[in-house]
Amino acid sequence: MSEVYAARRTRLREHCTAGGSAAALVSRPANVxxxxxxxxxxxxxxxxxxxxxxxxxxxxxxxxxxxxGRVDETLRVRxxxxxxxxxxxxxxxxxxxxxxxxxxxEEHHLTVARHRALSAVAPRLxxxxxxxxxxxxxxxxxxxxxxxxxxxxxxxxxxLGELLESILVGRTxxxxxxxxxxxxxxxxxxxxxxxxxxxTGPHAGRPGHRPTDRRVEEGDFLSVCLGAxxxxxxxxxxxxxxxxxxxxxxxxxLYDLVFAAQRAGREALAPGxxxxxxxxxxxxxxxxxxHAEHLPTVTGHGVGLEIAEDPQLTPAAMGKLDAxxxxxxxPGVHLPGRGGVRIDDTLVVRPxxxxxxELLTITTKELLAx
Amino acid sequence: MSEVYAARRTRLREHCTAGGSAAALVSRPANVxxxxxxxxxxxxxxxxxxxxxxxxxxxxxxxxxxxxGRVDETLRVRxxxxxxxxxxxxxxxxxxxxxxxxxxxEEHHLTVARHRALSAVAPRLxxxxxxxxxxxxxxxxxxxxxxxxxxxxxxxxxxLGELLESILVGRTxxxxxxxxxxxxxxxxxxxxxxxxxxxTGPHAGRPGHRPTDRRVEEGDFLSVCLGAxxxxxxxxxxxxxxxxxxxxxxxxxLYDLVFAAQRAGREALAPGxxxxxxxxxxxxxxxxxxHAEHLPTVTGHGVGLEIAEDPQLTPAAMGKLDAxxxxxxxPGVHLPGRGGVRIDDTLVVRPxxxxxxELLTITTKELLAx
Numbered sequence: 148m149s150e151v152y153a154a155r156r157t158r159l160r161e162h163c164t165a166g167g168s169a170a171a172l173v174s175r176p177a178n179v180x181x182x183x184x185x186x187x188x189x190x191x192x193x194x195x196x197x198x199x200x201x202x203x204x205x206x207x208x209x210x211x212x213x214x215x216g217r218v219d220e221t222l223r224v225r226x227x228x229x230x231x232x233x234x235x236x237x238x239x240x241x242x243x244x245x246x247x248x249x250x251x252x253e254e255h256h257l258t259v260a261r262h263r264a265l266s267a268v269a270p271r272l273x274x275x276x277x278x279x280x281x282x283x284x285x286x287x288x289x290x291x292x293x294x295x296x297x298x299x300x301x302x303x304x305x306x307l308g309e310l311l312e313s314i315l316v317g318r319t320x321x322x323x324x325x326x327x328x329x330x331x332x333x334x335x336x337x338x339x340x341x342x343x344x345x346x347t348g349p350h351a352g353r354p355g356h357r358p359t360d361r362r363v364e365e366g367d368f369l370s371v372c373l374g375a376x377x378x379x380x381x382x383x384x385x386x387x388x389x390x391x392x393x394x395x396x397x398x399x400x401l402y403d404l405v406f407a408a409q410r411a412g413r414e415a416l417a418p419g420x421x422x423x424x425x426x427x428x429x430x431x432x433x434x435x436x437x438h439a440e441h442l443p444t445v446t447g448h449g450v451g452l453e454i455a456e457d458p459q460l461t462p463a464a465m466g467k468l469d470a471x472x473x474x475x476x477x478p479g480v481h482l483p484g485r486g487g488v489r490i491d492d493t494l495v496v497r498p499x500x501x502x503x504x505e506l507l508t509i510t511t512k513e514l515l516a517x
Numbered sequence: 518m519s520e521v522y523a524a525r526r527t528r529l530r531e532h533c534t535a536g537g538s539a540a541a542l543v544s545r546p547a548n549v550x551x552x553x554x555x556x557x558x559x560x561x562x563x564x565x566x567x568x569x570x571x572x573x574x575x576x577x578x579x580x581x582x583x584x585x586g587r588v589d590e591t592l593r594v595r596x597x598x599x600x601x602x603x604x605x606x607x608x609x610x611x612x613x614x615x616x617x618x619x620x621x622x623e624e625h626h627l628t629v630a631r632h633r634a635l636s637a638v639a640p641r642l643x644x645x646x647x648x649x650x651x652x653x654x655x656x657x658x659x660x661x662x663x664x665x666x667x668x669x670x671x672x673x674x675x676x677l678g679e680l681l682e683s684i685l686v687g688r689t690x691x692x693x694x695x696x697x698x699x700x701x702x703x704x705x706x707x708x709x710x711x712x713x714x715x716x717t718g719p720h721a722g723r724p725g726h727r728p729t730d731r732r733v734e735e736g737d738f739l740s741v742c743l744g745a746x747x748x749x750x751x752x753x754x755x756x757x758x759x760x761x762x763x764x765x766x767x768x769x770x771l772y773d774l775v776f777a778a779q780r781a782g783r784e785a786l787a788p789g790x791x792x793x794x795x796x797x798x799x800x801x802x803x804x805x806x807x808h809a810e811h812l813p814t815v816t817g818h819g820v821g822l823e824i825a826e827d828p829q830l831t832p833a834a835m836g837k838l839d840a841x842x843x844x845x846x847x848p849g850v851h852l853p854g855r856g857g858v859r860i861d862d863t864l865v866v867r868p869x870x871x872x873x874x875e876l877l878t879i880t881t882k883e884l885l886a887x
Contacts, residue, residue, distance in 0.1 A: 254629035259646075262629045276629075321702055329695050 151291070152219040153198055155182050155284060160194060162280050168251040169196050170242045171277050172265075174235050175256040177452040178281035179203075180379060184219035193238040195245070199223075202241070204234035217378070235261060236268050243269035251277035279457075286449060286457050287471050292380060293495055296450065296473050299336065299377035300493055300507035303384045306330035307371065307510050315517055316365060316390060320345040320358035323371070331375045340374030340381035341454045351387060352479050352487025354443045365391045368398060368486040369517070370479075374454065374493075381454040383475050384508035385491025389516045402514045405480055405488040408432035409512070412446055412460070412476040416496050416504040422464035429478040430462070438480045441487070447476045450493055472496045473507070521661070522589040523568055525552050525654060530564060532650050538621040539566050540612045541647050542635075544605050545626040547822040548651035549573075550749060554589035563608040565615070569593075572611070574604035587748070605631060606638050613639035621647035649827075656819060656827050657841050662750060663865055666820065666843050669706065669747035670863055670877035673754045676700035677741065677880050685887055686735060686760060690715040690728035693741070701745045710744030710751035711824045721757060722849050722857025724813045735761045738768060738856040739887070740849075744824065744863075751824040753845050754878035755861025759886045772884045775850055775858040778802035779882070782816055782830070782846040786866050786874040792834035799848040800832070808850045811857070817846045820863055842866045843877070 159182065163171045171194040173179055179192050183203050190205035203224045227237055235257070242250045252265065254276040266274060288296070306327050315323070324343040331339055346356040351368035363369060372385035387405075389398055412429030429446045433439070447460035450473050458466055458474065468474070474496065479489030490512055495505040529552065533541045541564040543549055549562050553573050560575035573594045597607055605627070612620045622635065624646040636644060658666070676697050685693070694713040701709055716726040721738035733739060742755035757775075759768055782799030799816045803809070817830035820843050828836055830844065838844070844866065849859030860882055865875040 252629075254633075255631075257629050259624035259627055259629055259632045261625075263624075322699075325695075325699050325702060329692075329699070332691055332695060 149219045149221040152184050163251055168249040168275050170247045171251040172238050174253050181285050184217045191234045191238050204238050236264050239265040240268045243272045249273040249275050251275045253277050287469050295378045295380035296382050297507050299375040299382040302334040302336045302375040304510045305334045315363045317362055319360045319362050324358040327373050336375035338376050340376045344372040346370045349486045352481040352489045370489050379452050382493045385489050387488040402488050404436050408478040409490040418470040418498050420468045422458045422460050422466055426460040441480045446478045447474050449474050468496045519589045519591040522554050538619040538645050540617045541621040542608055544623050551655050554587045561604045561608050574608050606634050609635040610638045613642045619643040619645050621645045623647050657839050665748045665750035666752050667877050669745040669752040672704040672706045672745040674880045675704045685733045687732050689730045689732050694728040697743050706745035708746050710746045714742040716740045719856045722851040722859045740859050749822055752863040755859050757858040772858050774806050775860055778848040779860040788840040788868050790838045792828045792830050792836050796830040811850045816848045817844050819844050838866045
């Protein structure tokens with residue numbers, strides 16, 4: 148499978164050549180992983196004029212390479228020993244030694260201090276900005292990447308399904324979140340894709356809510372957002388439930404509204420659809436019901452090696468969706484002091500002819516009373 | 518308790534004034550927290566000419582402030598709404614509007630791209646480098662900070678103690694790590710201080726080992742490294758055990774050696790001691806037994822709001838220890854393919870007259886056969 152990584156590096160090389168740089172230094176960990184396979188966290192990739200000049204530099208021993216995910220066996224690796232310091236500095240010096248004139252670096256990842264250290268080691272080398280070139284390559288996934296996301300989504304569905312079969316009343320948000328994370332691992336995840344969020348009662352429906360010691364009570368909304376990392380790929384699912392036998396009228400009403408918004412967002416997913424239009428499809432359902440002030444700024448985002456990637460589904464988003472782009476659709480409403488509803492799926496954009504958007508997270512979205 | 522934060526900001530203000538900057542922008546999350554109390558993750562602190570000019574800027578709603586830890590009630594907070602973007606950019610614009618000429622920023626934290634956005638919003642403002650000024654203020658802790666570390670260490674001791682009472686053979690590294698993390702939360706931790714490391718057999722004693730699906734076997738070394746975060750403060754404990762009734766001779770020998778090294782490191786802790794001398798005290802015990810090549814580059818480090826802070830205990834470390842500096846002492850030996858031993862305590866440097874170094878992590882360091 149090493150040719151996958153070599154092909155990705157070739158695409159980046161073409162981008163760099165077109166931009167006038169003969170070499171690039173990739174330092175952002177998810178970008179390194181995308182181009183080089185699984186690698187120690189401090190690894191950087193020096194992209195040269197041709198494949199045989201590409202080099203992965205890191206300080207940790209080879210065994211620090213995470214076990215999850217594939218390794219590019221064909222890529223040369225240099226492990227710096229002892230107190231050799233920053234692999235990016237070594238890579239920059241090497242690029243200068245090779246006679247490279249311009250090196251494109253990730254200015255959105257390198258700190259000012261680190262960038263200065265690179266300049267200092269190779270004062271005659273012209274450091275240019277690679278920008279988000281690798282992030283842009285990462286937006287459209289291949290079928291192997293999608294297959295990792297699919298397995299991750301299955302794992303998250305399983306973990307959530309098991310939780311729903313257990314007794315919930317009286318347990319704290321933090322314990323429920325921990326139990327979900329344990330179940331993710333039980334089912335084969337590398338780990339959680341992001342800190343699991345469990346919100347009860349007034350906390351339900353808050354995006355990014357950090358679990359507290361509040362206990363689940365009868366009559367609560369309970370919202371859960373979790374995801375699995377599988378071979379480095381991160382998916383996301385969010386559901387909201389009601390605790391007790393019969394939901395209150397306002398709960399049913401709010402749930403139906405968010406469900407309608409989320410469905411509208413899902414149905415708007417198509418190759419060529421503008422990201423802001425997908426956002427609007429979900430948002431206007433909630434807006435027109437008078438919830439404009441209770442909405443998050445984002446109704447969805449790309450997922451992959453990071454949990455929040457491009458594209459962003461927001462009112463101001465530029466750009467259109469492509470086929471094979473996995474995104475979340477996750478509108479929600481949170482009423483301060485009362486709680487709220489959030490419904491979140493991971494889907495892959497597919498053309499109509501292939502059946503339309505592929506839903507990866509298949510846990511039911513009926514309003515369950517638990 | 519808000520005066521604690523105001524006093525810290527006053528010290529930083531004095532540092533800035535001495536350096537010729539009337540204002541500073543603190544963006545590194547642990548530094549913001551140190552100066553402003555608990556705050557949303559994207560919050561930045563704008564330090565003005567006087568206390569009443571200080572301002573915390575963030576985008577999240579106030580409820581996104583983590584529940585753990587104290588809030589400075591006296592500090593003004595400005596929450597940017599909607600898609601207002603980067604609080605650091607807003608803060609920089611505000612500093613320019615106030616007629617500030619020079620703004621010290623954290624160049625070791627800001628990316629090149631973000632720094633450029635700050636320059637763009639206030640082209641006539643001179644951006645200088647604050648360097649690690651706040652990190653340096655953070656090195657010596659007050660008794661309240663130490664008390665948080667002490668509680669965190671107690672929690673880690675309890676979690677570890679309970680694990681040792683359970684059956685270990687046949688369980689995987691990943692499950693043991695998850696169980697430890699659950700127990701940390703059970704006992705009141707905000708969360709783990711860092712990803713819990715559990716290494717069995719050939720993995721034992723590897724610094725930063727990520728738990729795998731390897732199961733505990735009879736005759737294994739088992740090394741565990743965990744820590745609790747309590748009110749934002751992070752401690753660390755590491756122990757190594759033998760599985761089965763009687764350790765092998767090589768295991769006893771290696772354990773005794775690492776124990777002697779760790780004791781030598783602990784005993785070298787004193788106000789005024791050079792950091793490199795503490796490192797050498799531990800390191801030379803292992804070196805002289807022929808393990809020079811199996812040693813990590815660091816034998817200890819400061820702890821606090823981050824798990825690896827200054828000071829660093831390394832051969833090349835400059836600087837001396839002060840009283841009230843909490844550090845880890847954590848030498849270890851890892852023999853590739855065989856495993857190894859690591860013993861890790863968190864201690865506070867105290868003068869001889871106060872009884873010498875205060876041990877926070879009190880789990881026994883006898884070689885236990887489990």
